[in-house]
Amino acid sequence: MSTSANPTPPVxxxxxxxxxxxxxxxxxxxxxxxxxLVLPLPAVTPDARWVVMIGFALVATGLACMITGILTFRxxxxxxxxxxxxxxxxxxxxxxxxxxxxxxxxxxxYLGGVFLTxxxxxxxxxxxxxxxxxxxxxxxxERHLSERFPEAYAAYCERVRRWL
Numbered sequence: 576m577s578t579s580a581n582p583t584p585p586v587x588x589x590x591x592x593x594x595x596x597x598x599x600x601x602x603x604x605x606x607x608x609x610x611x612l613v614l615p616l617p618a619v620t621p622d623a624r625w626v627v628m629i630g631f632a633l634v635a636t637g638l639a640c641m642i643t644g645i646l647t648f649r650x651x652x653x654x655x656x657x658x659x660x661x662x663x664x665x666x667x668x669x670x671x672x673x674x675x676x677x678x679x680x681x682x683x684x685y686l687g688g689v690f691l692t693x694x695x696x697x698x699x700x701x702x703x704x705x706x707x708x709x710x711x712x713x714x715x716x717e718r719h720l721s722e723r724f725p726e727a728y729a730a731y732c733e734r735v736r737r738w739l
Contacts, residue, residue: 590715592657603704607697630690637684644676
C-alpha cells in the first residue's frame with residue numbers, strides 16, 4: 576500500500592551560507608590580536624600619527640563601500656544576507672564597478688585594522704580570511720546566482736569584475 580504524502584517544497588535558502596560573512600573578518604582580526612599577545616611578532620607599521628590616519632581612512636572607506644552595497648541591495652529589495660535567495664541581479668550603483676562591494680569594503684576595513692594595530696599576525700591571517708570568504712561564501716553566492724539567473728548573471732560577470 577502506497578501513501579502519498581504532500582511533500583513540502585524545500586525552502587530556498589539562497590546560497591545557504593551558514594554564518595554572517597563579516598564574522599570571518601572579525602575572527603581574523605581577533606585571532607591575530609590574540610596570537611600577538613601570546614607570540615608577538617615585529618610591528619608591520621611604524622608607530623606614527625600618519626599610520627593611524629591611514630588606518631582610520633581605510634576603515635572609513637571600507638565601511639562606506641560596505642554600507643553602499645547594503646543600501647543598494649535594500650533599494651532593490653533583494654536579500655542582503657547570503658542565507659536568503661536573491662530576487663534579481665543588481666548591476667547598478669556600486670555593483671556596476673564591483674560584484675562584491677560589501678566584501679571589498681570589509682577587506683579594506685580589515686587592512687585599516689592592520690594599520691591601526693600594526694600587528695603582523697593580523698596581516699598574515701588576511702589570506703586565510705580571504706580564502707575562506709571565496710570558498711565558503713562567494714562561490715556559493717555565484718553558484719546561486721548562476722542557477723537562478725543564468726543569462727543575466729553571466730552577462731553581469733562579463734561586464735564587472737569580482738573585486739575591482
